[in-house]
Amino acid sequence: MATAQVRYKAADRKEQILTIATGLFARQGFRGTTTKQIAEHAGVTEALIFRHFPSKEELYWAVIDRKTKVTGPAERMSERIREGGTDLEILSGIAEEILERRAQDQTLSRLLLYSALESHRLSNRFFRTYVVESYEVLAEYVRSRMDAGAFRQLDPLLAARGFLGMVIYHSWVQDLFGGKRYQAFSVKEVSRTLAEVWLNGMLSSAGTSSAASKGNGTRNNSRKQQGNSNGAH
Amino acid sequence: MATAQVRYKAADRKEQILTIATGLFARQGFRGTTTKQIAEHAGVTEALIFRHFPSKEELYWAVIDRKTKVTGPAERMSERIREGGTDLEILSGIAEEILERRAQDQTLSRLLLYSALESHRLSNRFFRTYVVESYEVLAEYVRSRMDAGAFRQLDPLLAARGFLGMVIYHSWVQDLFGGKRYQAFSVKEVSRTLAEVWLNGMLSSAGTSSAASKGNGTRNNSRKQQGNSNGAH
DNA sequence: GTTACAAGTAAGTATTCACTCAGTAAGTGA
DNA sequence: TCACTTACTGAGTGAATACTTACTTGTAAC
Numbered sequence: 001m002a003t004a005q006v007r008y009k010a011a012d013r014k015e016q017i018l019t020i021a022t023g024l025f026a027r028q029g030f031r032g033t034t035t036k037q038i039a040e041h042a043g044v045t046e047a048l049i050f051r052h053f054p055s056k057e058e059l060y061w062a063v064i065d066r067k068t069k070v071t072g073p074a075e076r077m078s079e080r081i082r083e084g085g086t087d088l089e090i091l092s093g094i095a096e097e098i099l100e101r102r103a104q105d106q107t108l109s110r111l112l113l114y115s116a117l118e119s120h121r122l123s124n125r126f127f128r129t130y131v132v133e134s135y136e137v138l139a140e141y142v143r144s145r146m147d148a149g150a151f152r153q154l155d156p157l158l159a160a161r162g163f164l165g166m167v168i169y170h171s172w173v174q175d176l177f178g179g180k181r182y183q184a185f186s187v188k189e190v191s192r193t194l195a196e197v198w199l200n201g202m203l204s205s206a207g208t209s210s211a212a213s214k215g216n217g218t219r220n221n222s223r224k225q226q227g228n229s230n231g232a233h
Numbered sequence: 234m235a236t237a238q239v240r241y242k243a244a245d246r247k248e249q250i251l252t253i254a255t256g257l258f259a260r261q262g263f264r265g266t267t268t269k270q271i272a273e274h275a276g277v278t279e280a281l282i283f284r285h286f287p288s289k290e291e292l293y294w295a296v297i298d299r300k301t302k303v304t305g306p307a308e309r310m311s312e313r314i315r316e317g318g319t320d321l322e323i324l325s326g327i328a329e330e331i332l333e334r335r336a337q338d339q340t341l342s343r344l345l346l347y348s349a350l351e352s353h354r355l356s357n358r359f360f361r362t363y364v365v366e367s368y369e370v371l372a373e374y375v376r377s378r379m380d381a382g383a384f385r386q387l388d389p390l391l392a393a394r395g396f397l398g399m400v401i402y403h404s405w406v407q408d409l410f411g412g413k414r415y416q417a418f419s420v421k422e423v424s425r426t427l428a429e430v431w432l433n434g435m436l437s438s439a440g441t442s443s444a445a446s447k448g449n450g451t452r453n454n455s456r457k458q459q460g461n462s463n464g465a466h
Numbered sequence: 467g468t469t470a471c472a473a474g475t476a477a478g479t480a481t482t483c484a485c486t487c488a489g490t491a492a493g494t495g496a
Numbered sequence: 497t498c499a500c501t502t503a504c505t506g507a508g509t510g511a512a513t514a515c516t517t518a519c520t521t522g523t524a525a526c
Binding site: 007008009010013044045047048051 | 502503504505506
């Protein structure tokens with residue numbers, strides 16, 4: 001009504017709408033977010049939204065498009081690898097950054113998951129930018145360490161995905177599913193532990209790697225009868 | 234309309250509606266699924282849905298409630314551990330089952346993710362049944378192997394979550410995000426590889442704490458340092 | 467064959483959805 | 497000061513949405 005109006009320039013208003021829409025889509029998904037909500041949060045009428053974006057669908061597209069244009073995890077990861085350090089430093093550094101970013105801001109994870117679930121056609125591109133690219137970078141690193149004889153020979157992509165899986169799944173459980181309400185973890189400790197486990201599992205240990213590059217390799221006690229938890233002691 | 238009507242008994246119709254609603258909620262989420270859709274798939278009118286369930290929300294609750302009552306992953310996992318075998322057999326067996334089930338039917342993963350994203354109050358219970366319980370079972374196993382001196386000493390919960398993370402993340406990337414369109418993996422091979430990496434990383438190894446030197450076999454050798462410091466004891 | 471009840475429906479309700487359009491107020495250059 | 501453009505709104509549109517009410521039909525026991 002008669003309240004003092006704020007007139008933005010078109011480009012600024014567009015940016016503002018995009019920012020607000022990003023937050024709402026992340027929290028509630030595409031279907032769960034209404035254009036009215038977006039308008040209200042922006043302090044304008046719905047009509048204005050549609051003056052800037054031809055449809056809700058196009059607005060969603062723009063949100064995701066913008067997200068894929070900021071520096072992605074792949075670049076940061078590749079930067080970190082370029083900086084060098086021990087394997088452990090590099091890996092736990094990568095894990096630490098992922099965990100920290102995600103704990104701080106779930107927007108991206110939520111957008112990504114929603115778009116995958118709602119099977120938006122654009123989810124493909126999003127997926128490539130945020131998921132595929134990052135483990136391809138890591139896989140490249142793994143491959144180079146394998147060539148150097150430091151890592152065991154196995155599918156680098158699978159190995160990279162394994163490491164990222166450890167880290168990302170942990171962050172999902174903690175932040176998305178609310179696991180942190182039951183148990184808190186220190187980011188540094190988690191990163192280091194997961195990196196150690198994975199790295200130790202990847203190293204071509206003195207005895208095993210030569211004979212069997214991939215089959216077996218773990219020294220299993222024959223016919224173990226131990227290790228089951230129930231009533232043993 | 235004039236088609237031959239099928240009259241179910243109340244209990245049967247309720248079951249049928251539940252089954253249909255489960256599929257739709259899994260595919261489209263709570264907000265994305267309409268009562269009209271459910272009715273159409275069941276071949277009845279909306280009114281009948283509301284004769285069996287007081288509201289859409291209650292129907293959703295019933296869907297999830299029913300899902301939490303079938304044999305969950307925790308029971309199956311604990312069964313597998315009880316059966317015994319080598320560590321590798323047990324772990325790759327667990328991974329294999331998870332991957333196979335999920336590739337075959339995404340309903341559960343999708344329901345779980347949707348309910349977490351849409352922050353349904355019931356998602357908590359769902360989360361406990363399907364996520365927490367399963368890694369608690371695995372953590373118990375890890376703990377027993379640590380007590381036996383076979384595994385390194387570290388947070389068993391974190392370690393268990395790490396293993397499940399590898400496996401579950403892989404299945405999400407393949408099935409949920411459509412990664413399998415770009416690359417196929419054999420379930421057996423993936424299970425075995427991931428189990429090997431993780432297990433190898435967990436073993437309180439004799440020799441693997443050797444120097445891992447620095448990463449990056451390709452370029453740039455700045456900041457070279459000593460080997461990593463993992464697994465000292 | 468009638469009755470009694472269970473299973474099912476047609477046709478609504480009020481509200482909300484994405485989206486439109488005709489019009490108005492604020493800035494800007496002369 | 498006036499003309500012109502740009503930013504914005506009020507008041508709608510028809511098509512969904514979850515949910516209701518008043519009614520009909522099938523079936524099984526007596």
